[in-house]
Amino acid sequence: MKINSLADLEKVKAQAKSGLAGVEKTVIVCGGTGCLSYGSAELAKEIEKQIKAKKIRAKVLLKMSGCHGFCERGPIVVIEPEGVYYQRVGRRDKEKAALDIVEQTLVQGQLIDEFLYQDPVSKQKIVDYVKIPFYARQKRIALRNSGKIDPSNIEEYIAADGYTALAKALKMKPEEIIEEIKKSGLRGRGGGGYPTGRKWESTRKAEGKVKYIICNGDEGDPGAFMDRSVMEGDPHTVLEGMIIAAYAISSGKAPASGYIYVRHEYPLAVKNLTKAIEQAREYGLLGKNIMGSGFDFDIRINRGGGAFVCGESSALMRSLEGKVGEPRAKYIHATDKGLWDEPTNLNNVETYACVPEIINKGADWFASIGTKGSKGTKVFSLVGKVNNTGLVEVPMGIPLREIVFDIGGGIRRGKKFKAVQTGGPSGGVIPEKLMDIPVDFDELTRVGSMMGSGGLIVMDENDCMVDVAQYFVRFLEEESCGKCVPCREGLRRLREIFARITSGRGVMEDLILLEELGMAMKLGSLCGLGQTAANPVLSTLKYFREEYEAHIKERRCPAGVCVELIQYSIDAKKCTGCQLCAKNCPTGAATGEKKKPHKIDLKKCIKCGICYDVCKFDAVVRK
Amino acid sequence: MQAKVNLKLVDDVIKRWGSDPSFLIPMMQDIQDKYRYLPRPALVRLHEKLNIPLTRIAEVATFYKAFSLKPKGKWCIQVCMGTACHLRGGPRIADSFKRELGIEVNQTTDDMKFTLQTVNCVGACALAPVVKVNDEVHGQVSAEKVKKIIDAYAMRKK
Numbered sequence: 001m002k003i004n005s006l007a008d009l010e011k012v013k014a015q016a017k018s019g020l021a022g023v024e025k026t027v028i029v030c031g032g033t034g035c036l037s038y039g040s041a042e043l044a045k046e047i048e049k050q051i052k053a054k055k056i057r058a059k060v061l062l063k064m065s066g067c068h069g070f071c072e073r074g075p076i077v078v079i080e081p082e083g084v085y086y087q088r089v090g091r092r093d094k095e096k097a098a099l100d101i102v103e104q105t106l107v108q109g110q111l112i113d114e115f116l117y118q119d120p121v122s123k124q125k126i127v128d129y130v131k132i133p134f135y136a137r138q139k140r141i142a143l144r145n146s147g148k149i150d151p152s153n154i155e156e157y158i159a160a161d162g163y164t165a166l167a168k169a170l171k172m173k174p175e176e177i178i179e180e181i182k183k184s185g186l187r188g189r190g191g192g193g194y195p196t197g198r199k200w201e202s203t204r205k206a207e208g209k210v211k212y213i214i215c216n217g218d219e220g221d222p223g224a225f226m227d228r229s230v231m232e233g234d235p236h237t238v239l240e241g242m243i244i245a246a247y248a249i250s251s252g253k254a255p256a257s258g259y260i261y262v263r264h265e266y267p268l269a270v271k272n273l274t275k276a277i278e279q280a281r282e283y284g285l286l287g288k289n290i291m292g293s294g295f296d297f298d299i300r301i302n303r304g305g306g307a308f309v310c311g312e313s314s315a316l317m318r319s320l321e322g323k324v325g326e327p328r329a330k331y332i333h334a335t336d337k338g339l340w341d342e343p344t345n346l347n348n349v350e351t352y353a354c355v356p357e358i359i360n361k362g363a364d365w366f367a368s369i370g371t372k373g374s375k376g377t378k379v380f381s382l383v384g385k386v387n388n389t390g391l392v393e394v395p396m397g398i399p400l401r402e403i404v405f406d407i408g409g410g411i412r413r414g415k416k417f418k419a420v421q422t423g424g425p426s427g428g429v430i431p432e433k434l435m436d437i438p439v440d441f442d443e444l445t446r447v448g449s450m451m452g453s454g455g456l457i458v459m460d461e462n463d464c465m466v467d468v469a470q471y472f473v474r475f476l477e478e479e480s481c482g483k484c485v486p487c488r489e490g491l492r493r494l495r496e497i498f499a500r501i502t503s504g505r506g507v508m509e510d511l512i513l514l515e516e517l518g519m520a521m522k523l524g525s526l527c528g529l530g531q532t533a534a535n536p537v538l539s540t541l542k543y544f545r546e547e548y549e550a551h552i553k554e555r556r557c558p559a560g561v562c563v564e565l566i567q568y569s570i571d572a573k574k575c576t577g578c579q580l581c582a583k584n585c586p587t588g589a590a591t592g593e594k595k596k597p598h599k600i601d602l603k604k605c606i607k608c609g610i611c612y613d614v615c616k617f618d619a620v621v622r623k
Numbered sequence: 624m625q626a627k628v629n630l631k632l633v634d635d636v637i638k639r640w641g642s643d644p645s646f647l648i649p650m651m652q653d654i655q656d657k658y659r660y661l662p663r664p665a666l667v668r669l670h671e672k673l674n675i676p677l678t679r680i681a682e683v684a685t686f687y688k689a690f691s692l693k694p695k696g697k698w699c700i701q702v703c704m705g706t707a708c709h710l711r712g713g714p715r716i717a718d719s720f721k722r723e724l725g726i727e728v729n730q731t732t733d734d735m736k737f738t739l740q741t742v743n744c745v746g747a748c749a750l751a752p753v754v755k756v757n758d759e760v761h762g763q764v765s766a767e768k769v770k771k772i773i774d775a776y777a778m779r780k781k
Contacts, residue, residue, distance in 0.1 A: 033747050037760035071749035222705035225746035264652070264689045265745050267758050303652055305687025308743060322647040323679075324686040381748055383707040389749040421706065455748075457706045471709050475743060481686075584767060586722055609715050610766040 002284035004292035006167045009158065012283070016155035024059045025106055026080040027051075030147065032067030032232060033268055034390075035074035040064070043075050043090050046098030054102055063156075066233015066272075068147035069391035070134055073117070078147070079105060083129040086115035120387050120409050134388045137407050139369070141377045142189075142226070142353040143393045146233035151272045154279040157236040163285055165356035169244045170293040177248035178204065181355070183363035185375030190216055190311075190348030191426065191452045192528070193374070193441040199345055202335035204249045206343035210257055211250040213242055213297075214339065214346040217262040217269065218316060220308040221424030222475065223455035226379035226391055227349035231262065231269035234353070235276035239299065241352030243290065244359060246297040249345055258299035259339075261316055264306050273301055308425075308479035312527050313346045314338075315481065326483045327527035348453070350379055370396035374440035378451070384421075384458035385412050394439075401435040404458055415460040419543070423452030425472045425479075426532035428539025429465065448539040450532070464561035465544040466551055470498040472536040480529065487530025490521040494537060501548065503564040504555040511548055514541060560622040563607050567623065570611075572597035574619035581611035581620065628664040632657060637672050644673045647683060651690060659699075660691040688742075696731045696738035698776045700724075700756050705744030707751040712765075716752050717741055719769040736777060 003009050029035075029044040044064055051060050068076045073087035084105065090097025097115075104110045116125040117132050126132050140146075149156040157163070169177055182197030203211060215238060219227040231238060242258050250256035262270050277299055280286040288296045307325050309315045315325040317339045338344025354376060358366045367375045374396040380403060383389045387409035394403060404410075404420060411417050419429040428449035430437075437443045441451050459468065477491040497514055500506045518534030525531045541548060550556050557565040570581070570590070577595040585591075589605040592598030600611070600620075612620040636653045640646035647669070654665050661684055670677040684690045702708075702717040717728065720739050724732055731738040747753045750762025756776055764772070 033760055034750055034762065037747065037750060037762050071747070219746060220744065222709075222744035223707050223748050224744075225748055228746045263746075265742065302649065304689070305648060305652075305683075306689035306742075307687050319648065322645045322683070324682055383748040383751065384710050389707075389751075391749075424706070455706065457710065459710060463710055468706075468710075471706065475704070479743065586719070608718055608766070609712070610719070613712065613715070613766060 003163070004284060006164075006291075009163060009167055009291070012155065013158050013161075016159040019155075020061065022058055023061045026061045026063070027101070027106070028063055028065045028078040028080065028147070030066075030068045030074060030076040030078075031064035031151075032071065032074075032147075032229060034067065034071030035076055036268075038074040038091060039094060040075035043077070043094045043098060046090075046094050047077075047101060050098045050102035051106075054107060056102075056106060060106060063150040065148060066146045066151045067229040067391065069143065069229070070388065071391070072389045076147075077101065077115070078129060084111065084127055085117060085129040085132060086112065087117050089115050133409065134390070134392070134407055137398075137402070138393050139377050139395050140393045141357050141366075142230060142237075142350045142379055143234075143391065144357065145237060146229055149234065151233050151235055152275055154236060154276065154283060157234070161360065162236055162356075163240055165359035166240050166243055166285065167291060169247060169359050170291055170295065174204065174248045174251045177244065177359070180363045181248075181358060184358045184366040185363075185370070186351065186354055186358060186366065187374060187441060188348055189350035189354070189378065189453070191221075191423070191450070193451060196347060196351055199335060199347070200245060200249050202333065203343045203345040204253065206336045208254055208343040210342050211246070211254050212339045212342055212344040213246045213249065213256055213258040213299075214316070214320070214344060215242055215258070215260040215352055216311065216313065216316060216346055216348050217260055217266070218304045218311040219263055219266075219349070219453060220311040220479075221453045221455050223383055223421070223457045224381045224424060224453040226381055226454055228263075228266050228269055229379075229391055230349050230353050231266065232272050235269075235273045236280065237353045237356055238273070238349055239276055239280055239286065241347075241355035242299060243286065243297055244355050245345060245347065245352065247290075247295055250297075251295055254343075256297050258297060259320055260299060260301050261310070261320060262301060262303055264303045270301060270303060277301070307481075308475075309481045309527075309529055312529055314527065316346070317344065324481070326481045327529070329526055350454075371438060371440045373442045378439070378454055380454045380456045382408050382456050382458070384456075385415065385460040385463070386410070386458040387412055396440045397438040399436050400430065400439050403439065403456065404435070408458065411458070411460050415462060418459045418461055418463055419465065421449075421457040421459065421468065421536075422455065423450035423535070424455050425476050426450060426528065426535055427452050427455075428535045429459070429468065429543060431543040448535070448542060450535070462559055462561070464557050464559035465540040465547045466498070466502060466557070467559075467561045469537045469540040470495075470502060473498055473533075476529065476533045480533075484524075484526040484530060486521045486524035487526070487533060490517055490525075490530070491533060493517055494534070501551050502557070502562040504551070506552040508549075508552055510552070511541065511545075514538075556623075566607065567602060568600050568605055568607060568609075568611065569621050570598050570600055571619045571621050574617050576617055576619070578616070580614045580616070584610050584614050586610065628658070628662045630664065630668050633665045633668045634672070637669070642673065644675050647673065647675060647680070648687075651680075651684065655690060659695045660693055663692075694731070694735070696735050698736060698756050699738045699740060700754060700772075701740045701742040701745065703745045703747070703751070703753040703755065704741045705746075705748055705751070705753075707748040708744075708753055711751040713752045715766060716754065716764050716769060719766045720754075720773075723769055723773055737773070
């Protein structure tokens with residue numbers, strides 16, 4: 001049905017809720033990309049079969065939700081209303097897992113021990129979703145519905161107060177909405193942290209035939225995947241945020257037109273957004289005369305082409321115009337002349353996802369969370385060498401240490417923490433001594449890194465900081481569009497210097513050269529990609545200079561990563577002769593008799609590191 | 624090697640996007656979805672029908688990594704090179720695929736079954752190291768698993 005008023009919306013909400021009368025248990029199987037890769041779709045089918053077989057269809061609602069965030073523990077199954085949290089369900093046997101869940105938990109009301117989460121520190125099993133440390137310390141605004149609702153069903157979003165913010169906004173004056181967003185202190189979640197309300201205001205004030213509203217879903221930062229999770233798990237919140245923005249920016253000035261630019265690597269996000277747009281049109285929430293207000297707005301999806309630079313706003317707009325994604329100089333703002341030279345407002349997925357909550361709960365509520373300069377929450381993707389990996393949404397200003405050690409549960413395999421990398425290829429590394437800084441836009445910038453889109457990549461003693469800097473330089477060299485010289489040539493020269501250092505041919509003067517080049521790129525590059533490209537280099541040099549010096553002066557990689565500077569050997573005292581290394585060695589370099597210490601023939605060894613990875617006794621040594 | 628190209632399919636794509644040259648990229652994506660690469664005759668057809676210089680089409684086709692001017696294998700293996708995957712051994716996984724398939728990155732096996740590529744982050748970082756085969760994601764891949772993945776797809780029809 002078409003929703004023409006708030007009353008209609010309430011009707012749909014009541015209907016959606018009454019449809020659930022008689023449901024005693026809800027089984028939520030995670031359908032995020034992580035869980036799907038562990039076969040959660042097949043698991044859901046098996047559960048469905050068992051529910052039918054046990055004839056409890058009327059009492060049990062089975063649904064697939066978006067991402068729960070704790071991807072490493074997939075497949076995740078949550079049973080409401082109790083909030084029972086099952087993880088790593090049926091990785092080996094889906095049929096048996098489904099049978100167990102239906103028979104034991106749904107019918108008999110018993111818990112299944114093997115699926116319960118075990119705290120890595122206390123070794124205790126935890127039943128309740130909200131008591132697991134990974135979730136307990138989170139505050140969810142952008143991710144409020146992810147993992148709870150079925151993203152393919154608009155009624156579930158409406159039942160969770162969806163589109164009430166839009167109804168409220170359509171009754172407000174556009175200027176009032178902009179004022180509210182300004183007051184909330186919301187800053188862009190995509191990297192730059194520009195105040196969202198100010199951007200909306202500039203776009204509203206600019207004269208043009210049409211106003212473009214763009215959602216940047218080209219999440220290219222390696223190590224960050226929160227936007228994917230929101231687009232897949234709660235697509236309607238993105239649409240609602242965009243419609244509110246469109247109304248605030250264009251109403252009474254010029255017609256508005258919307259685009260969502262999604263990475264081509266995210267097929268599920270495209271699928272779920274496409275469906276959400278169709279449903280929103282069907283319900284009169286997109287298209288002509290939205291909710292009977294007389295306001296028109298529609299959104300279309302564009303798939304990206306697999307170019308990192310298209311996450312940069314001006315490059316993204318060129319790409320939408322059907323051209324190559326080359327950025328342009330910023331003395332003309334996109335808010336004045338953006339897509340097709342018309343006023344354009346571009347925000348990130350997570351930014352739009354915060355908007356409905358701000359309108360519903362008020363700017364003061366949002367501004368009460370966070371720090372002086374950074375309000376609200378931020379979603380981080382906590383990955384790398386940390387025990388609990390996944391997506392976490394926390395209030396701004398929480399100490400970095402709390403995210404890594406309390407929510408993340410510390411470092412894997414009892415290794416020693418070295419650094420955390422934030423901000424993707426534009427950011428830097430943060431060493432142990434700075435781990436107590438509060439995480440917000442300004443603090444991260446102050447220590448030489450940046451918020452970026454929110455990737456937090458944890459590194460331990462086995463990670464080489466020179467290698468990490470080299471990784472980002474190579475990444476960016478490949479992704480640089482080549483339009484301006486400082487970025488194109490600078491990255492190439494940086495890569496050459498790193499090749500020297502990591503192969504033991506570096507000289508101390510190289511370090512001065514790295515800093516000089518980095519500075520020149522910062523000052524001379526056209527867009528954010530080039531201006532920040534040297535950050536990983538400069539920050540590793542600042543905090544881990546001794547590692548660079550070890551590579552140059554001693555021809556040694558202290559972490560044992562840089563291939564040309566290391567050798568593999570086997571510690572005869574630790575080797576049990578299990579033959580796993582010999583079995584997996586691709587060149588036959590690792591050999592030995594059963595139950596006797598093995599050896600590595602350095603002439604045959606290609607330093608692939610497989611023996612190091614497979615050895616269960618830490619007997620393979622690399623240095 | 625030049626595949627036979629059904630130009631009617633290309634014309635259908637152009638029609639679906641209303642013959643509007645600003646939709647060049649979505650049109651090329653649709654064509655690539657059909658053929659798994661961009662056959663030259665299809666690009667020439669775009670140039671003729673949309674009145675866009677062929678050089679500009681070539682510029683777009685070579686700028687975006689998602690496009691390929693060479694035919695791809697039935698299974699496109701993408702080894703993730705995102706930061707989390709890099710730290711957890713992504714480059715070693717790529718090396719294992721190279722050894723097992725006997726090809727370099729951006730090459731296709733002679734039987735046209737496998738194409739090997741690296742990709743800068745597929746956004747499944749919590750499962751690092753990650754390998755994507757067509758649209759299927761494989762998490763926590765080890766060098767031991769590489770052979771199993773290849774064998775499984777080599778046997779599969781669809």
